[in-house]
Amino acid sequence: MSNHIETKCIHGNLDFSWDEPTKAVSFPIYQTATFGHIGLGHSTGFDYTREKNPTRQHLEEILTALEGAYDTTAFSSGMAAVTAVFDLFAPGDHMICSEDLYGGVTRLVNTIGKKNGLMVDFVNTGDLDEIKRVLRPETKALYIETPSNPMMEITDLSACAELAKEHNLLMITDNTFLSPYLQNPIALGADIVIHSASKFLCGHNDTIAGFVCSAKEELAAKIRLIAKTTGGCLSPFDSWLVMRGIKTLAVRMERQQENAGNIARWLTEQKKVRKVYYAGLETHPGYEINAKQARGAGAMISFDVDSVETAQRVLEKVRVITFAESLGGTESLITYPMKQTHPDVPKEWREKLGITDTLLRLSVGLEHVDELIADLEQAFVS
Structure with missing residues (x-):
């Protein structure tokens, strides 16, 4: 296992759960929709790319290492990743969000979120009193961008994590602007970290992707079920492009x-x-x-x-x-x-x-x- 982030960007934690048999230095693009079975009831561990693909899995393991997560799921865009996280909640649930957010997330909240019965309050999450003011029994999560987009507002993640734990809330942090190279919200108490991987992680303005990094096994299983069910997975080729970008x-x-x-x-x-x-x-x-x-x-x-x-x-x-x-x-x-x-x-x-x-x-x-x-x-x- 590597202790240095520069090495993790290239090799993850050096303990991949699936070993690429050819030892290709540039991890292969497994451009396939489906995988053959060894026999009845026997699989290689890969059945259908929507659920699992070796190229995407390799990329997910690298992100898991970089963010110190339990597991990471790669999505076809940052907004697909955010949508999957929102699908964790039920009608009548309440969420508190940073007031300064990427406009696409605000649009998601005000359209599909409202249609699905999600209640949201937008506050300055840099002010704990503002968060406490809008807490209710139905509150299930705290959604934070720091630095925020575009006003660069800063939220104290450790203080928010303490508040979230006290009130049994999920703490969700968008870490796109700083990337795991500069900030690791899970180490500060976050339960979920979201990335628009199209940005600094990929780094070359040539593909669109997103990640949900989960701190706990139960959350990771829910996110993977949502991804498998709704189908917003990242393609093998785009997975390879993001992987290549993360190396630098x-x-x-x-x-x-x-x-x-x-x-x-x-x-x-x-x-x-x-x-x-x-x-x-x-x-x-x-x-x-x-x-x-x-x-x-x-x-x-x-x-x-x-x-x-x-x-x-x-x-x-x-x-x-x-x-x-x-x-x-x-x-x-x-x-x-x-x-x-x-x-x-x-x-x-x-x-x-x-x-x-x-x-x-x-x-x-x-x-x-x-x-x-x-x-x-x-x-x-x-």
């Missing part, structure tokens, strides 16, 4: 985080920037908590500019940075949350959080930091 997670996160820190500090000095949201800045209100529970601040920055005209100019004039949705890849991407990631969040709610027509979100990639800064500089003045 450690080195990518180090460089992207270094670039992000330099850009965040530069942005704080620009006249057309009113506010910078980055957990690695000492001026960030969640700086100390993030430093306590994570090994870094990651590569995601949001910043508020002085006018709609400036926002539009930056989006349209960047050249090294790409104006696009998504995040976490080798290429730097700049996003307009109000229009791209959070349009389904009610206007009053967006404005309360600060998701306005002057907010931009930047996913910092691996380009040379001087060229990224020069690109932003020329976009500000073009």
